[in-house]
Amino acid sequence: MGKRARQAVLALTGVAVVGAPLLLTVSPASAAPGVINVQRNGSTKSLSFTARRDGEAVISFAASAPGVSWARKGAESAVVAISVDGRHVTDLVVPSSEPVARSLGLGHVRPGRHKVALRFAKGSAATARRVTLRRPRVEVPSGGADAVALRHAPIVVGRTLGSLGNPYQNSTTDTPLVAWHETKAAAAPGHRILEYSVVWSNEDGGTDTPALMARWGRTTDIEWIYRVEVDRSGNRVDDTGVYQAPEHQTLKFHGRYEGDHPLLQTCTSNNNMCDVITPKSPLRFLLDASPTRPDGRAREVVMDREPWTYRIAAQEMVREGKIESPSDPATREVGDQRTYLFVEFDKKTGSPTGSGSVPGVALGVRLKDDPSTLYRSDHDQPTWSIDRDGAVATTVELPVGTTVADIASIEALRRPIGVGDNGAPATVTSLNRGFFLDDSYLPQSSSIGWKGSVAVTREKPSAVVWRP
Known part of the structure; x- marks a missing residue:
């Protein structure tokens, strides 16, 4: 979050603070200021902020979950459900006992005071007892490219279909890690195309894993998922939304929007999208898509900026038994x-x-x-x-x-x-x-x-x- 300059106005215990971290007093009383502990079977934690303008809010923190490890079966992650003013907005999958900087969208907010609720959620591993969020911060961009990118970012509903048949499967496999957007010129003067991409921790189907390492230099899955045209004011141009569907087809989006956020569901084992949402899907991900990819660089540079994604990718390979032992560079495995x-x-x-x-x-x-x-x-x-x-x-x-x-x-x-x-x-x-x-x-x-x-x-x- 600190990588991009933003203006924000937050309220803490009734005092307005501009562009500053949230410092909260949380239970237990001995917890350090600026730390929120979300406990299994504990009460919902909350924080309040005051938005001085209409816009898309973003929350960031360093998240850790003692006792979890993406490398161990049955200990993969802890899940936190995040709501704004009583509305479930996004989930956070925490796959590490070490603090990792994370940034999530909170959706559109109007001027005024708002309440963010954080609840320990189903889908968490049995070993997970709490999630610790350090230096929580809520920001609302003042305008410009960040604000427009956040406004149209897709909400990715968790995968429930396929052989796993588990509504919480993204808490243990192929979890969305980071997102970004790219801007391209449109035919109409002053218009532009926004394209959104996501990095998943792996793909359970699709390209053969050794071929992924050879042809893409990673075992994560990186896919563009949604593309839309906006006018010079940042408004969505009707009937221009498309998404990457099964078999890598590009289809017109006919699904539902929350504000300007399209709802898409991961519906294949190689993380393609559907615009019809399964009602039983409990997980949803509104990742902070305001970052961009540097010109002239491969998509994998997005992972380079988030080094922890390499660790999660490697740990998933180990846990799923996809690593040759002992390693032998003479084999294709x-x-x-x-x-x-x-x-x-x-x-x-x-x-x-x-x-x-x-x-x-x-x-x-x-x-x-x-x-x-x-x-x-x-x-x-x-x-x-x-x-x-x-x-x-x-x-x-x-x-x-x-x-x-x-x-x-x-x-x-x-x-x-x-x-x-x-x-x-x-x-x-x-x-x-x-x-x-x-x-x-x-x-x-x-x-x-x-x-x-x-x-x-x-x-x-x-x-x-x-x-x-």
């Missing part, structure tokens, strides 16, 4: 994610010179103590090389204990993804970052970067792009 080099690079494909399949690009790594072995991001699987252009992310699995200091070189590897070869060259123009995860599955600082121009062709299908 996903090993310990701490053995992978996470890389983002830029590429572009030239014009074809014949017929056949388009070339993809994979990355290869050679180590100083074994330069004859080439560790490939695509594990030598043709369809695992990356054929899309722009900034893309991938991973290269390496022997346990490898560090950046052990790397002798990184190579670009051209590989047609299907039958034949259309002869097009591919050019790599940058390595934007490269890091390993630490013992806690958090990204270490990137110590790999490069800009230039290296082409790989049918005649010369590999070339070094980086040496220390």
Whole structure:
């Protein structure tokens, strides 16, 4: 929340405070100021704020739940239901006993005093006894891009369908972690398109997990879910809302709005949306979608800004038994994610010179103590090389204990993804970052970067792009 400048007016015990954290006295009396403990079987906690203007409110805090771990079956998370003025707005899934900064929308509020209620909710693991929220803060943007993005952000209703058949399944699997929006030009002068995307902790269906690591550089699921046109005043243009439906179709939104928030439900095992809501869905997520993605960067940079998402992704893989043990970079199976080099690079494909399949690009790594072995991001699987252009992310699995200091070189590897070869060259123009995860599955600082121009062709299908 502190990443974006906002104006807010809050009221604490009747005193107006501008742009300041909420400091509350909570039970028990010995609790530190600025801390809210939401207890299992305890009373609902509440805080009040005064909005001086119409707008979308956002609440932020550092959330933790002692006794929970996304890595352990039966201890995955604690859930807090959040209401505003008696209306259920959003849920918070807390998957860690360590504090994690979170930010959620509270929906539209009118000028005046409002009450936020926080209740320990069903779907929480048996090991969860309380949720601790540190430095709670409510803000209402004063206008501009943040306010418009928050106003049209989708509400994602929890998944209840499929083989799991559990109405609280997003408290244990494929949970929504963070959201953001992107702005694109519209045909009408002064209009623009808002596109909203979400990062889920994993996907129970869809792309094969080893292929996810090779082609996308992650085991999370990242999907755009809703797109809408707004006019120069930020108002929704009628009949322009679309969403990503099952089978990745783009369909017109015919569902219900809460204010300007469309209601969409995760309705497939690979986190596509439906605009018809199952009545028995108890969970809903209004994530703070005001952040944007930097121009010219891969979508995975959104995770880089929220390092805890890497830990949650790795823990879900461990808990679901999807990690090869012991890790072996010679196999296609996903090993310990701490053995992978996470890389983002830029590429572009030239014009074809014949017929056949388009070339993809994979990355290869050679180590100083074994330069004859080439560790490939695509594990030598043709369809695992990356054929899309722009900034893309991938991973290269390496022997346990490898560090950046052990790397002798990184190579670009051209590989047609299907039958034949259309002869097009591919050019790599940058390595934007490269890091390993630490013992806690958090990204270490990137110590790999490069800009230039290296082409790989049918005649010369590999070339070094980086040496220390």
